[in-house]
Amino acid sequence: MxxxxxxxxxxxxxxxxxxxxxxxxxxxxxxVESGNDTCDYDVLATQDDFDAF
Structure with a gap:
């Protein structure tokens, strides 16, 4: 290691x-995922966005 x-x-x-x-x-x-914990996204997907996808 x-x-x-x-x-x-x-x-x-x-x-x-x-x-x-x-x-x-x-x-x-x-x-990698622990690095995403502190990310501040400008736009978050809503349920409607997931449904449209």
């Missing part, structure tokens, strides 16, 4: 013991 990967694990709250249970891809997805 690389230092950067372990840093990402710590940033999203994953322990070394937890790494036996999840994949590298899951860790990467969790890290």
């Amino acid at each position: 690389t230092a950067l990967f372990l840093l990402r694990c710590v940033q999203v709250g994953i322990s070394i013991r937890d790494l036996d249970l999840i994949t590298i891809g899951t860790v990467n997805d969790m890290y």
